[in-house]
Amino acid sequence: MKIIGLSEQEVSKSREKFGSNRLSEAESESFLDKLKGNFSDPMIKILSAALLINVIIYILSLMGLVSAEVEWYEPVGIAAAIAIATLVSTFSEYRNENAFRALQEEASKVLCRVYRGGEIREIPSDDIVTGDFIMLGAGDRIPADGIIFEGDIRTDQSVLNGESKEARKTPRPENAPENEDKTDLLCPYRVFRGTVVCSGTAVMVAEVVGDRTLYGEIAGELRQEDDRESPLKVKLGALAEGISKFGYMGGVAIAAALLIHKIVSAGSFGAYFAAGAAGIITDLLDALILAVIIIVMAVPEGLPLMIAIVSAMNMRKMLADNVLVRKIAGIETAGSLNILFSDKTGTITKGQLEAVVFADGNGNEYKSIGGIPERLGKLVSLCILENSTAVMSGGKAVGGNATERAVLSFLGETSSDSRFKKLFVLPFNSDNKYSASSVEGAGFRGTLIKGAPEKLISRCTHFIDGEGRKIPLDDSIVNGKIDILAGRAIRVIALAISEGMLSEDSVALPDGEFTLLGILGIRDEVRPESAEAIKEVRNAGVQVVMITGDRIDTASAIAKEAGLLTGDGNELTLTSSELAEMTDDEVKKRLRDIRVIARALPSDKSRLVRIAQELDLVAGMTGDGVNDSPALKKADVGFAMGGGTEVAKEASDIVILDDNFSSIDKAVLYGRTIFNSIRKFIIFQLTINVSAVAVSFISPLLGMDNPLTITQILWVNLVMDTLAALAFGSEPALSRYMREKPKSRKEPILNSYMKTEIITGAAWVFVLSLVMLLTGIDTSSGTLKETGLIGSFFRSYEGNGTEYLLTGYFSFFILAAVFNAFNARTEKINLFDNIGANKGFLKVMGMITAVQVIMTYLGGRVLGCYGLNFKEWAVVIFMALSVIPVDIIRKLIINKKFKTGG
Known part of the structure; x- marks a missing residue:
């Protein structure tokens, strides 16, 4: 029966009635949608709340309702931190998603051969419609659900059911039930989208296309499922909650301390309240502003940016290692x-069958065709070449099924011998489990047989040895070798010859005894x-x-x-x-x-x-x-x-x-690198923040204004954090990370080791701050203590002002953070461990130091800085540098404790 196929008019009607064969894509998020989603980050939420309060206070200050001086660049700085962090992470994820879409688009460009208007045409699989007659051959991916119209094929349905066994598909019988299950993968005449033709040829009729195919329905169900929260998001949520509590408690405590200081300065409660409601309201608003500053100071606003930067950097590295990250959370989760x-x-x-060994009737093994003795090797080559549906093309085996290609590939570049004429062929089928070919030429006439050992060995009475001699066969030797190979995950194909010949209508092997050439071992090799x-x-x-x-x-x-x-x-x-x-x-x-x-x-x-x-x-x-x-x-x-x-x-x-x-191994390593980099940055940033909060809390109680101005605090939190995010984001992937235990989903991001480092560093900076302030400033008059331990090293400003001392304190605070960054980046005593793999770290820390020195001279009123002389710088650097030996002592104690199991 000649197949005509659909006309163009019928194609249009079918597409209009049953729809397109194109699968609906998962609705991809736009850049703005992704940006909006990234605002759900716990840290971003805290920063957004702080920004809102800052804007309100700034507006109140402009209206003259609060006396505190709030500069416009303070809320702008916080807004910049939020914007940069969310934009970097959004851009990275959006770019990789587009790369993924491009890969998917390329993969979907599959051409199919269909009958249209009496002609065979090649069209994209997306253009298939219900009712199309589609030609199928070995290697084709079936483009729609349908039935076999004519032909006989075997399909690999493992993409749908995971079953690696090939399924035979033949034409639909006339007596098939009408109301049958169209999703029955075991049906002998139904074929399904996404499955692959392993062997044979056929023509199918498309019955179901697009989203309504079994393949399409599974894809549609997946798009409706919600994702589970990543471990990092769980950990960051807990950290954000803890930091929020610390910031709120610290802000309230500091505001209360400021009000107590005002009352003490007034002499008594009565005297303070007698000053009038206006003064009290002003003090309350000032205390509120200070509380907000402390909350902002406590929140590591550089953390979201750092996570975005380190993720983006590692996404690029991973792509170079053949790992495409579609979702940023996936990297850390892998770790x-x-x-x-x-x-x-x-x-x-490897995902491909290979013939890896040949064994003769004596059990001798040969790794390649070249290793087999010449006379036996020629017969083996002949048995394979003249009894295969695969052919060699361009140096590789094509056609046939995976087993045929593996068997033929064992011969390498060997081509068919024109001296032999193929007379009759008995094709392989899964019922017989063998194939055969009768040939003659070059002094040989007989049948070449290839198939399952259990079908052939029992009929073999002799085997061919390396000299080409016919020797009686001891089948226990061969069966023992088969068992040994099975223990190595190698399945075998038996090769034999018969003096009998096939005929044109042969449906079985020739009668009589066979001679065994050997067994060929095939396996899917472990990479x-x-x-x-x-x-x-x-x-x-x-x-x-x-x-x-x-x-x-x-x-x-x-x-x-x-x-x-x-x-x-x-x-x-x-x-x-x-x-x-x-x-x-x-x-x-x-x-x-x-x-x-x-x-x-x-x-x-x-x-x-x-x-x-x-x-x-x-x-x-x-x-x-x-x-x-x-x-x-x-x-x-x-x-x-x-x-x-x-x-x-x-x-x-x-x-x-x-x-x-091995690429999964790399993904785990990169994930752990990211997590460790995040932890290093948290140590760096929280050490600064905790010490700043502590100093801000104690200063009013000691009768001093906060030694760090709002602008200086923003300088510390924004400029340094942004640059530090780049420094820690470039930390190398170290093999020792793969020797760490996996982190529990519920394990807090702040572990005991980190807490000791943060507390030690923050406490030391706090202690040095007290020494510097109390021995440099007279708290009763707010003037410089020219005879104090630290005050004696600094010049007075315009008489007895403390401007140079406070500039020195600000510089000490920045430099202490810089030196502490070296402590934070490694748990080892050697602070330069693997620093060569992150030269950007040295550049960033050098840049922070250089900018701080320059701003000391050029910052003026904005940063409240005044140029220091050599002696003043020497004191600042000496005090800041002391954070390194203090932390080394901590590491020696902590590392010894861990080694002894303490």
Whole structure:
């Protein structure tokens, strides 16, 4: 029957009635939507509240309702911190999302051959309509759901059901029921979008297109699921809450201290209240302004910017390492992984079958065709070349199925011998499990046979040895070799010859005895780099569970080679059916011991992710098929393979462009680098903030004005933090991070070690501040103590003013922060540890110092600075530099305590 296909008019009507074959894309956020979403960051919320209060106070000061002097650049500075932080993170995520969209668009440009108006045309798969007759051949990806009209093919449906077994599809019988299930993957005549033709040719009729296909429906369901909060967001939320409490409590306490100071200065409560309501209201507003300043000071406004910068920098580095980060949160989450559920094929293994060994009838092994003795090698080559549906083209095997290509590739560049004439062929089918070809030429006449050992070896009475001699076969030797190879995850194909010949109507092998040439071992090789990467990830404390559709013996062999099974008696390998028999509580008890799930179903993946999350573990999942997508979406971080389906990539946080487990190892390392960089920056910033709050609290109680003006505080918090974010954001990815234990989802971002460093640094800066202020300023008169310990080193300003001393104090505060940055960037005694990998750190700290020195001379009234002389600078630098030996002493004590288990 000649196929005509649809006319252009029929195509238009079908598209109008049943819709397009183009899948609806997940609604991508615009730049503004992403920007708006980033304002939900806990730190940004606190800063936004502080900005609002500052604007209100500034407006009140302009109206003359408050006496405090509030400059316009104070709220502008806070607004700048918010804007820069949100813009940087938004731009980075938006740019990577666009890169991802471009990859997806490129991947979707698939051409299909269809019958249209009596002609065969090549059209984009998006242009397929219901009713189209589509030609299918080996290697084609099926573009719609439909039925086989004519032909016989085998399809790989693993993208939908995870089952690696090829499914045979033949024409729909005339007596097929009308109200059948159109989503039944086991139906022998139904084919589905996204599945791949492994062998054979056929013509299908498209019945369901676009979003209504099984592939499209799964994709649509995924778009409706909500994402789980990332571990970093949970930790930052807790940190923001803690800092808010500290800031609010500090602000209230300092405001109260200021009012108490006013009352004490007045002599008594009565005298203070007798001064009138106007003065009291003014003092209350001044106290409120000071409280707001303290709250702003307590909040590390540079933190959101730092996170944005460090994430953006590492996203670029990761892309160079074949890791495309779609969501910024995915990077840090990768570093927090506790358990990773990984596919085998294409991730741990190469994802392609290879013939890796040949064994003769004596059990002798040969790694390549060139290693086989010449006479036997010629017969092996002939048996493969003249009995294959694959062909060599451009140096590689094409056509046929994966097994045929692997067998043919064993011969390398060898081409067919024109001396041999192929007479009759018996094609391979899954029922017979063999193929055969009768040939003659060059003194040989017989049938070349290739197939499953259990079908052929029992009929072999002899084998060909290396000298080309025909020797009686001891099949126990061959079967023993097969068992040995099976233990190495190698399945075998038997090669044999028969003196009998096929005929034109042959449906079975010739009668009589066969002669064995040998067995060819085929396997999906473990990537050489996978074992090392898995070792790295496991040493990092991340449990790796391999999930595969393979038999349990094959899966176990691969797992041993990849280093997932090490011989530990507690290691557990399960089949899907065994897992199904266990309750959730039983799985939770044994989850830490599970290493392999064999014969896995898609539902197993989602269940394991859910159970891990119920145990508060940070769970990762790798996958490439539509069937993997629910688990990818549900996982804390989903790794989609670059060669996988568009739906899997849409559901993921990170796309591994080279489908390689070693890239996941890199993602974990980058994630941990980011988290450690964030912690270093928090130490740096909170040390400054805590000491500034403490000084601001004590100053009114000692009868002094705050030694740091509002403008100076903003200078510390904004200018330094912005530059410091760049410095800490460039910290290198150190291999020692992979030896750290994974961070619990509930573990606070501030750990005990960080607290000791922050408290020690802040306390030392606070103590030095008191020494400098109390021995340099006469609190009763507010003048310079020219005979004081510190006052004697500074000049008086216009008589006995403290301007030079306060300039020195401001410079001391900045330089102390600079020197403390070296303490914060490493836990080691050597402060220059790996500094060569972050030369930007030295440049940034040098820039901060240089700008501070310049502003000391040029800052004038805005920053309240006056140029210092050499002696004054010497005192400032000496005091600031002292933060380094103090922290080294702390490190010696803390490190010794950790080593001794104290």
